[in-house]
Amino acid sequence: MDHIVKAETAPTMSQATTSASVFVALVVLLAALGMVAALQVASVSSMVLAVVVALTALIVSPAIISIARTRA
Numbered sequence: 001m002d003h004i005v006k007a008e009t010a011p012t013m014s015q016a017t018t019s020a021s022v023f024v025a026l027v028v029l030l031a032a033l034g035m036v037a038a039l040q041v042a043s044v045s046s047m048v049l050a051v052v053v054a055l056t057a058l059i060v061s062p063a064i065i066s067i068a069r070t071r072a
Contacts, residue, residue: 013069020061020068027057 031054038046
């Protein structure tokens with residue numbers, strides 16, 4: 001019975017990939033909003049941090065999607 005419940009509630013590979021892609025897109029979007037806010041207050045360090053967060057999310061995104069696929 002336990003195996004049946006797990007099989008029915010486990011996400012499919014496309015659902016896992018979509019979830020991971022949405023997560024990466026949200027991180028990049030939040031970093032972009034951080035860049036806009038940093039530009040408004042002319043804070044160079046905040047802008048650099050937002051750029052680093054966005055680039056890190058884009059660089060790590062293939063790994064996040066791969067992990068999501070293997071767990072599906």
